[in-house]
Amino acid sequence: DQQVKQNSPSLSVQEGRISILNCDYTNSMFDYFLWYKKYPAEGPTFLISISSIKDKNEDGRFTVFLNKSAKHLSLHIVPSQPGDSAVYFCAASALNTDKLIFGTGTRLQVFP
Amino acid sequence: EPEVTQTPSHQVTQMGQEVILRCVPISNHLYFYWYRQILGQKVEFLVSFYNNEISEKSEIFDDQFSVERPDGSNFTLKIRSTKLEDSAMYFCASRDRVAGNTIYFGEGSWLTVV
Numbered sequence: 380d381q382q383v384k385q386n387s388p389s390l391s392v393q394e395g396r397i398s399i400l401n402c403d404y405t406n407s408m409f410d411y412f413l414w415y416k417k418y419p420a421e422g423p424t425f426l427i428s429i430s431s432i433k434d435k436n437e438d439g440r441f442t443v444f445l446n447k448s449a450k451h452l453s454l455h456i457v458p459s460q461p462g463d464s465a466v467y468f469c470a471a472s473a474l475n476t477d478k479l480i481f482g483t484g485t486r487l488q489v490f491p
Numbered sequence: 492e493p494e495v496t497q498t499p500s501h502q503v504t505q506m507g508q509e510v511i512l513r514c515v516p517i518s519n520h521l522y523f524y525w526y527r528q529i530l531g532q533k534v535e536f537l538v539s540f541y542n543n544e545i546s547e548k549s550e551i552f553d554d555q556f557s558v559e560r561p562d563g564s565n566f567t568l569k570i571r572s573t574k575l576e577d578s579a580m581y582f583c584a585s586r587d588r589v590a591g592n593t594i595y596f597g598e599g600s601w602l603t604v605v
Binding site for chain 2: 421422423424425428468476477479482483
């Protein structure tokens with residue numbers, strides 16, 4: 380079941396620069412998308428979400444972009460900080476369902 | 492900030508034994524979930540629970556699994572007869588009616604079946 384894909388298993392970015400994490404999905408019924416950050420042996424921490432009626436949502440250093448025609452979303456972190464180093468998961472949910480489908484995650488490392 | 496709390500943080504059990512994982516969701520939340528993550532794999536949905544009944548469950552959530560909300564605060568996941576492949580991190584989660592589908596996760600309970 381590969382409905383949500385994160386094709387980059389890892390990303391390395393210098394502190395202060397922009398981090399761009401990508402996510403693709405296949406199910407056109409998805410209408411809500413979320414990004415979670417996860418440290419080892421901890422639960423996913425909610426970062427930001429976007430509804431399918433929008434194409435952009437911003438919260439501080441985090442911006443999520445949604446391109447419905449391409450079935451693609453991305454998370455921009457700017458400026459990146461060393462504390463942002465973690466695994467980032469995108470997740471999606473569809474109309475009339477209550478479950479999140481997660482991607483496989485991208486490990487972000489922000490170095491000084 | 493309110494958070495979902497889970498106990499135990501880590502449990503080791505022998506194959507065939509029953510395990511109960513406990514969760515206290517965020518107090519004003521109405522929807523409750525269990526997810527799991529097998530080491531090296533992605534987070535997978537197990538079950539959702541609303542109004543004292545299961546609203547949705549995955550193929551993973553077979554007859555060996557059950558959930559219960561025994562009182563107004565706790566939400567439990569029971570595995571009746573654990574198998575080696577049940578070894579995973581189990582996450583409880585919850586959401587309220589207003590926040591859309593933003594689900595808040597607990598820290599997880601790491602289950603090791605030996």
